[in-house]
Amino acid sequence: MRSSTRIHATLAALVVLLAPGLVWADACRVAGRADGGVAGTDAFTAALSQGPLYAALAALVGGLAVSLTPCVYPMIVVTVSVFGAREARSRRQGLALSLAFVLGIVAMFVPLGVVAGMTGGMFGSLLQSRAVVVGISVIFLALAASMFGAFEFTLPSAVANRLARVGGIGYRGAFVLGIVSGIIAAPCTGPVLTGILLWIAQIQDPVLGGGAMAAFALGLGTPFFLVGAFALQLPKSGRWMVHVKSLLGIGLVIVALYFLSTAFPQVSALAQPDGLFLGAMGVLVVAGVLLGAIHRSFDEPSRGVKIRKAVGILSTSVAGTLLVLGALKPSSTLSWQALTYEQAKAEALGAKRPLLVDFTADWCVACKKLDRSTFSQPEVAAEAGRFVAIKVDATNDDDPAVEAVKDHLDVVGLPTVLLFDSAGNEAVRCTDFVPADTFLKVLQRVD
Secondary structure (H helix, E strand, C coil), X not given: CHHHHHXXXXXXXXXXXXXXXXXXXXXXXXXXXXXXXXXXXXXXXHHHCCCHHHXXXXXXXXXXXXXXXXXXXXXXXXXXXXXXXXXXXXXHHHHHHHHHHHHHHHHHHHHHHHHHHHHCCCHHHHCCCHHXXXXXXXXXXXXXXXHCCCCCCCCCHHHHHHHHHCCCHHHHHHHHHHHHHHHHHHHHCHHHHHHHHHHHHHHCCHHHHHHHHHHHHHHHHHHHHHHHHCHHHCCCCCCHHHHHHHHHHHHHHHHHHHHHXXXXXXHHHCCCCCHHHHHHHHHXXXXXXXXXXCCCCCCCCCHHHHHHHHHHHHHHHHHHHHHHHHHXXXXXXXXXXXXXXXXXXXXHHHHCCCEEEEEECCXXXXXXHHHHHHHCCHHHHHHHCCCEEEEXXXXXXXXXXXXXXXXXCCCCCCCEEEEECCCCCEEEEECCCCCHHHHHHHHHHCC
């Protein structure tokens, strides 16, 4: 009991210590301040201002939070099964396999921190590449096919036997899978990883960079380690596992389609936020489940069952994706002008009005959240009415005009929202999601 109390007290203390650095207000930086400009930067940098230990703890918490996102969380149980922890002969072997997997994640992320510390902030844009988003979608679709029984994650017997003779496939395989899983998760981590990499690029310290990324990787790998270590006590295999695998497979397809919608806005255009559309998609999801998307198996001999399951999966996955997209679609009331940055700057200076520049992209999840939850609020739109407001679409990261504007304004990652006062001076820079009430106060401070 005393040990449990100490643990709870320690966790509570960590929450209290980290809370000041983990608020949304820290997403915006006021330009020209004598204290280095921190009216809030990203949460990681805010925690860093309290010392490297706080930064490491913030990175650890950030990694743990990322592991609970829809991009990573559905893969935990599946991945643990792949590297063999659930089939371990003893608890010690399960722990060792899980540790090897986590070390693989660490091995993938630490070089990123070291190189970012040596070469600068080139990784923000790399981790937000449209090609990377498409690649991740393809990987998720392949993993979903595996969940539906299309193939199994097994090495050829000759390769497996050879690896077994040089020390066993388990630990080596778990380590390599950890590296691969780290690569898969990297573009899905959003502002958390981007904020850490930007800070590393700013301090130009490869040692601290590697340490921060190691802490982030440990946070990301913690759920995998816990599930792998607990695998021996999971229920025994049975038909229920077919249902679970089908459910995971559908989840993976929805995640893949959602990512594709960020790369191809034509998909998002199909979704509508009205109640009739959302209700129809909900009916199609239920119909797909009733057809057999979850409780039927492709291994059943009946051809009719196979067809019903395939149609059910298609209906549930596509309708589920459109349901999510429709529910998340904003009805923005902020009036954006169809001007280039140079045109908007000239108009703002000529009319002595402040300027709002929102750098966005179809694949930027946090950008969409700003549209949905912040820019769409009437009070924000009303205050922003005195601004010349434009969007810079950075979906195509090969567009030289966009790259020129980003370079001119020192924009590294997305989202980035810049506010200029009526004299044309940068007043505020926001590099993360900011809720409506906080952003309203930021707007009110800009003359």
